[in-house]
Amino acid sequence: MAVKKPTLFAAPLANNGSKWSIGTETNVMKGLSQFHDPLINWSVESYSIDSLGESIALVVRNPSEDMAVTPRVDIYLVSADNSVKPKLLTGSFNAISDSPVFIKDGKKSVAREWDCSPESIVWSANGQTIFAVATDQGNNIIFAINATTGNCTRMTDAGSAMGLGTLGENQLLFQYTEQNKCVDIHILDIETKEMRRLTDVNSDKLRNVYIGQAEYFWFKGALGDQVHGWIIKPLQFNTEKKYPLALVVHGGPQASIQNIFTSTMWNSNIFANTGFVTVQINFHGSTGYGKNFTDSIKHQWGRYPYEDLMIELDHVLDNCSYVDKARMGWSRWVRVTAALVCHAGIFSTPGAWYGTNELWLPEHDFGGTPYDPKARSNHEEFNPERFANEFATPTLFIHGGSDYRVGVEQSLAPFTLLRRKNIPTKFVYFPDEDHHISSDVDQIKWLTEVLLWISEHTNTTLPYNLNQ
Missing domain, CATH: 2.40.10 (Thrombin, subunit H)
Known part of the structure; x- marks a missing residue:
């Protein structure tokens, strides 16, 4: 059975003086190799057109590449009338290419x-x-x-x-x-x-919603590098009072917390609005601090980011007298917390490789596959499952049923572990969601579960009733 494949058509516009007309359309992708194979699905990610309307730069995923093994996305140059053979512009660049833009006077570097x-x-x-x-x-x-x-x-x-x-x-x-x-x-x-x-x-x-100002701070983290973070103070903040701490840890790991207002559940002001001092940092591996800073966590997932988080906690507790040391919550796998929330986290690094559709990421960051003896030690060194005997923090696990990046077993396994150890735990499953939570209804459910969990286990009274 043939697959339906997205494609791109171009058609000339003509004006006879009184009205515009559209000429015969041309499939500008049909010159790409294997495009006519009914079982191969080319995917057009985006495109850019030159100022004369003669050439088009297509961002496409090459069907000959196994996207589980490589993130490669290429840019091809095609003609609007198919008069010129498509030209691959990105060569053997084994990464994601995007957002091509034309310039009038040729190549520049x-x-x-x-x-x-x-x-x-x-x-x-x-x-x-x-x-x-x-x-x-x-x-x-x-x-x-x-x-x-x-x-x-x-x-x-x-x-x-x-x-x-x-x-x-x-x-x-x-x-x-x-x-x-x-x-x-x-x-x-x-x-x-x-x-x-x-x-x-x-x-x-x-107008009547509390939105706190993010305050920047820097501290000396792992490797002696400066690490950046910010803190948002809670609703009706009073320096004489003690507040619980919500430590929000981004995933990726090559990603970053950014100075952006988001309408999703990752908006830090939601936690500040419920009475938590909210702290975020961009630990080693985060983007936006130079390539070396991002690349530093190759083979080091559980070392430099974890060191940054622990140093950051000390920094906050030493400099923010209003934080209650006994009431800390919201993280992924961080010690000394009163409560944890783990959204699509990894419990077994070797096991996660076998269940992901992005094999290229752990293979890059751990130096190979978990069945490769040379790379196995990297997978095992920072494998949370190795420390299962020490798990003792009440934890809420959240996962989407269509998450193919991190399989749902990575939440079910630690959930089973904590239940067996009689440690408070809960598993919230969204059958129609993937690695992210997209629908408005599910995001509200996500936030409700998270806020109820961290408030319960930090002995915090929320300013409003979420059980209604």
Whole structure:
């Protein structure tokens, strides 16, 4: 049975003076190898069109590659009328390629030493400047890159920009957000760097909602490196009172907590709103602090990030007298807590390899497969299951039934362990969700379960009744 495959068509537009007409469409992907094989499914991720409408850069997943073994996503250059054979632009680049952008005057190679990873780029009207959004120290900053010299200039100082575009020759149009500010459309003057907000769509909805300001802090973490974090103080904060601590730990592990307002359950202000001092850090392995910082956790999953978390706890407890040391909750696998919440976590690192659809990630980070004797020791060194005898913290496990990145057995196994040891535990299963929780109803359920769990085990009275 043939598979349905997404494809891309191009058609010429013509104007006879009174109306527009659309010409015959062309399947611009049919020149790709194996495209006509009915059992092979090419996937168009995104595309970009040149200013003349003659060439198209396609971002595609190559069906000849096993996506469990490699994350490779390629960029092909095709012609809108199929007159030129498709050309692979990314060669043997074994990684995810994305967001191609055309330039008028041919190839350029600039800012090769720039230690940031741009998420999106646009060219200035005169072709002399590249404007790029890149994560830098927890913020998604707009940079201006001189196309001749490669010099990079920060156009914004903090917060997170997205959806970047040019507006004439002197302005940029984009969405902007911070942890305490919802997404709104802004304009940036390229010459003065003055930013102006155009919309304010959520002010009426949030008028009576507490949204705390994220306060930055730095500390010396593993390897003596500076590690970045922020703290949000709770509703009706009083320095004379003691508050429970919620330590929010991001996954990935090559990801980061960012200065962005999210409508999902990962919004830290939700925990601050229920009375918790909320702390987040971007430990070793996080993105936005240079490639070496991100790459440092290869073979070191359970060492440098864990050291950062423990040092960070000491830093917070030493410097924040209002934190109650006996009432700490919300993490993944961190000691000295009153309660744990584990969302799609890993219990057995060797076992997780056998159940994932992303074999390439543990193989990269642990140096091979768990059945390879040379790599097995890396899988085992930081394997939580090795320390099962020491598990003693009340833990809530949450998992989606369609999570193929981390199999559901990685939650069921430790849940069974704690039940057998008579330690308070609970397993919340979302049969229709994957690695993330997407539906609004399920997100509310997720938050309800998490807040009830951490408040119960930190002896915290919530400011509102979640059982209604």
